[in-house]
Amino acid sequence: MRPATGRIDNDMRAFLGALVLEEDDMDEIRFIAATGSLGSGVAEDWLTMALAHKPHFIAADAGTTDAGAFFLGSGKTAYTRSALKRDLEIVLQAAQKVKVPVLIGSSGTAGADVHVELMLELAGEIAAEHAMRLKVATIFSEQDKDYLTRLHGEERIRALYAAPEIDSGTFRRSTRVVGMMGVEPLQEALKENVDLILAGRCSDPALYAAMPIMLGFPEGLAWHAGKVAECGTQACTQPGRGVLCGTVRRDEFIIRACADSPCTPQSIAAHSLYENGDPYLHKEASGMLDLSQAQYFEAENQGVRVTGSLFAPAEQYTVKLEGAALAGYQSIVIGGVRDPYIIRQLDDWLGKIEQSTHASVAQLLGDQLKPGDYSLTFHIYGRNAIMGKLEPVAAVPPHEVGIVLEATAPTQEFATAIAKFARQPLLHQTIPEWRGSITGFACLHNPAEIERGPVWRFNLNHVAVPRTKAEMFRTRIQQVGATA
Structure with a gap:
C-alpha cells in the first residue's frame, strides 16, 4: 500500500x-x-x-x-x-x-x-x-463442498449467533454454498x-x-x-x-x-x-x-x-458462509374468512382442519409419506401475520382474515395432494354455532391449489x-x- x-x-x-x-x-x-x-x-x-x-x-x-x-x-x-x-x-x-x-x-x-x-x-x-x-x-x-467438509473436520467452521446445528454432511446436502x-x-x-x-x-x-x-x-x-x-x-x-x-x-x-x-x-x-x-x-x-x-x-x-x-x-x-438447502416442493391455497363466529375461534377451527388433512394423508398416502416427511403451515393475514407474538394490538378482533395454507413435501405431486386434501375442510369445517352445511372460506383462485415448485432454506449462519x-x-x- x-x-x-x-x-x-x-x-x-x-x-x-x-x-x-x-x-x-x-x-x-x-x-x-x-x-x-x-x-x-x-x-x-x-x-x-x-x-x-x-x-x-x-x-x-x-x-x-x-x-x-x-x-x-x-x-x-x-x-x-x-x-x-x-x-x-x-x-x-x-x-x-x-x-x-x-x-x-x-x-x-x-x-x-x-x-x-x-x-x-x-x-x-x-x-x-x-x-x-x-x-x-x-x-x-462458490465453495467446494469437500473443501468445506474438510474445514469442518478441522474445526475451522464456526457458528455465528443463532446458527443452525450442522454436521459433516451439511455441506454435501446443500445445493450451493458461497463465501462472502x-x-x-x-x-x-x-x-x-x-x-x-x-x-x-x-x-x-x-x-x-x-x-x-x-x-x-x-x-x-x-x-x-x-x-x-x-x-x-x-x-x-x-x-x-x-x-x-x-x-x-x-x-x-x-x-x-x-x-x-x-x-x-x-x-x-x-x-x-x-x-x-x-x-x-x-x-x-x-x-x-x-x-x-x-x-x-x-x-x-x-x-x-x-x-x-x-x-x-x-x-x-x-469468511461468512451462505448456504441453501432444498426444503422440498410446495403448493399453497389462498383464501379468506369473514364469518365472525369462525374468527372468534380461529385457532381451534384451523386445528381441526389440520387434523382432518393429516388424517387424509395417513389414509391415502400413508404408505408413502410419514408425518415428519411433510409440513402444513397456516399464515393468517389480518391477525398477527407480520409481527406474530410481538403484535401490540393482538386483542383487537379483526372483521376478516386472509389465510394462506402452505404444504411442503418431498415432491410436487405430494405437496399438491396435501393442499387438495386441505381444501375441503377449509371450505366446510363445522363450528358449534352452525346448523347444516355452510361454507366459511372463500378461495381466491380456481383451482384453489397453486404449485410453487422447489423451495430452499438458508442452512448456514457460520464463518470459515x-x-x-x-x-x-x-x-x-x-x-x-x-x-x-
Whole structure:
C-alpha cells in the first residue's frame, strides 16, 4: 500500500498509470455508486451527469440475501436478464467514456458461479454490440463442498449467533454454498488493470473500499464510505432515481447525491446505522468498522462530510458462509374468512382442519409419506401475520382474515395432494354455532391449489477460517468483445 506520506511505491505505479492518475492527484479517490441494486433500473441521465465528478471507478451492488434462499438454491436471478443487461450496458458505456474500471458485486443476486457466468455472458454481448474490447476479471465465490467438509473436520467452521446445528454432511446436502469476499480478491483483480470486475458473493461496502485501501487511504473512512454508498440513493432523504458520488480523503470522506433527492447529515448518519445488529460496529472479513466516533457535517454543493470512522483489523481472517438447502416442493391455497363466529375461534377451527388433512394423508398416502416427511403451515393475514407474538394490538378482533395454507413435501405431486386434501375442510369445517352445511372460506383462485415448485432454506449462519485469504476465491482474467 502507498505510505501515508503521499508517495506512491513502485508496485502501484502500473495500476495508477492505467487509471491515468497523477501523483499529485492522489489526495483523494473518487467514485460513483451507479445503483444499489443492478437490474432495478440505473438512471442513465443522472449517471451521465455524474461523470463530471471524474471518478476513478464506478461500482454497483447486484445481490442480497434479502431476496431469500431461492436464488442461491435455484441459480436464478431476482431481476430479468434484460433488466440486468440494460443496467450493465449503461454502466459500462459510462465507464468507457472516462476510462475507469467497473466493479460489480454479488453478481446475479446470490453470487454463485452460475450468476457470475451469466453476467460475463451479458458483458460479452454488450461489448460485441458496442465494439468494446473489455478485460474482465470474474471472481468466483462458490465453495467446494469437500473443501468445506474438510474445514469442518478441522474445526475451522464456526457458528455465528443463532446458527443452525450442522454436521459433516451439511455441506454435501446443500445445493450451493458461497463465501462472502472482502476487499482482498477485488484488489488483486484491480492490479490486473481490468475494465470490469464481476464478483460472486461480496461484502457490499468492499466494492467501494477496495481501491482506496489498496492505495493507502484510511481503512475506516474507506469502509464507511462504502457502507453508505452501497445502497445508492437509499442514503438520500427520499430514495429515488439517481446515483451517489463519493470522495475518500486522508481525514474525511464526502458523499453527494446526483439524484432526485439530496443527502443530508441526518440521512447519511441514518444509513450508516442501517442493516446491522450493532449500530456502530460492523464486522467484515478483515476486521471491524467502528462508527462510534464518526461525525457528520454539511459540505459544499449539498454534500455530507464524515470524519472519525475507524477500523480495527481482525485477529483472524474469516469468511461468512451462505448456504441453501432444498426444503422440498410446495403448493399453497389462498383464501379468506369473514364469518365472525369462525374468527372468534380461529385457532381451534384451523386445528381441526389440520387434523382432518393429516388424517387424509395417513389414509391415502400413508404408505408413502410419514408425518415428519411433510409440513402444513397456516399464515393468517389480518391477525398477527407480520409481527406474530410481538403484535401490540393482538386483542383487537379483526372483521376478516386472509389465510394462506402452505404444504411442503418431498415432491410436487405430494405437496399438491396435501393442499387438495386441505381444501375441503377449509371450505366446510363445522363450528358449534352452525346448523347444516355452510361454507366459511372463500378461495381466491380456481383451482384453489397453486404449485410453487422447489423451495430452499438458508442452512448456514457460520464463518470459515481459511488458511490464506485467497484460497476460497478463484479469479479468471479474459478478454471479451467483438475482437476478443
